[in-house]
Amino acid sequence: MSDRLQPLDVSFLSAETPNTPLHVGGLAILEPAETGLDVAALRRRVEQRIALVPRFRRRVRWVPGGLSQPVWVDDSRFDLAYHVRRTGLPTPGTDAQLHALVGRLMSTQLDRSRPLWELYLVEGLKDKNVAVVAKSHPALVDGVGGVDLLHVLLDDSPATAESVTPVWRPDPEPGPADLMLDAAADLVRHPIAALTSAGRALGATGTGLLAAARPAPASPLSAEPGRQRRFATARTDLDQYRKLRAKGTVNDVVLATVAGALRAWLLYRGAPVPPDAVLRALVPTSVRGGPPAAFGGDDVGSRVATSLIDLPIGEPNPTVRLTQIAYSMRAHAEPGRRVGADALVRLSGFAPATLNAMAARAASGLSRRLFNLVVTNAPGPQRPLYVAGARLREIFPFVPLAAGQAVAIGVTSYDGHVYYGLNADWDAMADVDVLAALLNESIDELTEGAP
Structure with missing residues (x-):
């Protein structure tokens, strides 16, 4: 066949x-x-x-x-x-x-x-x-x-x-x-195979969100991309995220870090940021299933659940922002279905490209009017890896822009650090380097009062 x-x-x-x-x-x-x-x-x-x-x-x-x-x-x-x-x-x-x-x-x-x-x-x-x-x-x-x-x-x-x-x-x-x-x-x-497979594929992206979600807030992040891209990176210490584990998961802290950086970036641009301002992120998460076919299982291991999370950029207190995001993520969680960091690494060896591929597919299945940006967070192993004898020092993911999006943020943790890769439209995000630098400031702000 x-x-x-x-x-x-x-x-x-x-x-x-x-x-x-x-x-x-x-x-x-x-x-x-x-x-x-x-x-x-x-x-x-x-x-x-x-x-x-x-x-x-x-x-x-x-x-x-x-x-x-x-x-x-x-x-x-x-x-x-x-x-x-x-x-x-x-x-x-x-x-x-x-x-x-x-x-x-x-x-x-x-x-x-x-x-x-x-x-x-x-x-x-x-x-x-x-x-x-x-x-x-x-x-x-x-x-x-x-x-x-x-x-x-x-x-x-x-x-x-x-x-x-x-x-x-x-x-x-x-x-x-x-x-x-x-x-x-x-x-x-198989006369109806195409219809049933299409239905399964559409369902895997979490399109039940379509019925419940409100349109995404207006934002400078909503722009029709041109042909050229800018790329920027940020490197942070994983211990900073672990210090905040009592307030939320590592993924919650990543989203709070992104929210704080976006707030500061908008203020840097002179844009109004009222107290109730939010930006909506499409957050893909790998969901539990059998291991992928290449690892002795079937293809259900390559499913992805998507959540639309409002990032409270209007909230000036970083701890409150983290608490609000952690609450939202818990509300979206499917008990027993989310795959933890260690499980995802065991299944795939190293997850960024896999999850980002699924993220791109999920984003393509949802209306661009529902979210302002995509944020992925794929955990990696906390040990050194090598390519042809050369040690992998850093890795920065690249997530494609969906139609109507000016920036997409890929995140991965590896060997004690958390790495951000920012893919941005050339014209709409000429200051993407500023946003990348503000990610470091945002995580520092979050951890200042942590024990």
Whole structure:
């Protein structure tokens, strides 16, 4: 049977435009071993591990006449040199230069005629570090059971032995007649499969919110994005969040930190912030199910629940803001269904790309009028990880902009720190660096009075 895309994946691909590329990804900072890390070594590691995520060598083929959903087929011209590329900064590259490069790379759509992913090795950073910029389409990431290529590149030790590179021979690509015959056979075998799968996909995004939610408040964050992006980052200490565990979960503290930064950013812009002002965040959370297929279970592990949370930016007291957000999150929680940080890491190894892919899918299924921004928080392991012997020092997620959104914020915790990645529209958020800096001030404000 053909490896056919699900209806939600198809609608997601169809909704993508040059102004709203919908890939997820991130920026990883690596500290190479004495032998260094060059693009040849990175390609070698990808070649050794890519068999674990076979869809990363497949591309989308559309069925003539739209007779059925498109299918994944092996890319007969698959070229690792196209997907894993080398670029660089003038040594020693600054954070501002690196962020500008990430913004440019993330502004362009992935080539639909090839497998929907790219990796860029960035050289020229200070302290002899290198960076990897990753792009993957959510349709690709979700389709492999919630496993991104980065998952299989990471090791627990720098001394992981290199494995034998498996031989890969692509299956012959079907012709137009083959695609139509196979689609017709599928329609005969499963005449209502498309309707039921579409219903399941829509239900997974939590669309019950549509009936109950009010329109999102007017805000400078509501803007039609152009073609160019800005990227900014913030790095904070996980211990600051743990100090506040008596007042809320780590995710509650993350949302309170974002709320405080948004309040300060609006005041910096001279915008009015009345006491009852709120901004609504779409907050995706992985929900309990079986483990993903790649880990011996089924695909129900890749579900996501979405909550619409009002961030009380009008409240000047940071502790009260945190209390209000914690209360809202508890009201949205489904007892026994949320997956804790440790469980999500056990299932996926490292969660950011997976949850952000699901977040993008969830955001696409809801009206842009219902929320002002997306905020994701995917926990990661609190131990060092390595890529081809190079230590992963920092990782900043990249969440795509939904239509009508000016900024999206991805968050992940890793090895004692909490990292924020801010994806922003070039014109609407020229001061995104200010918002990123205010995240540090916001978490400091929250923890000032903590024991």
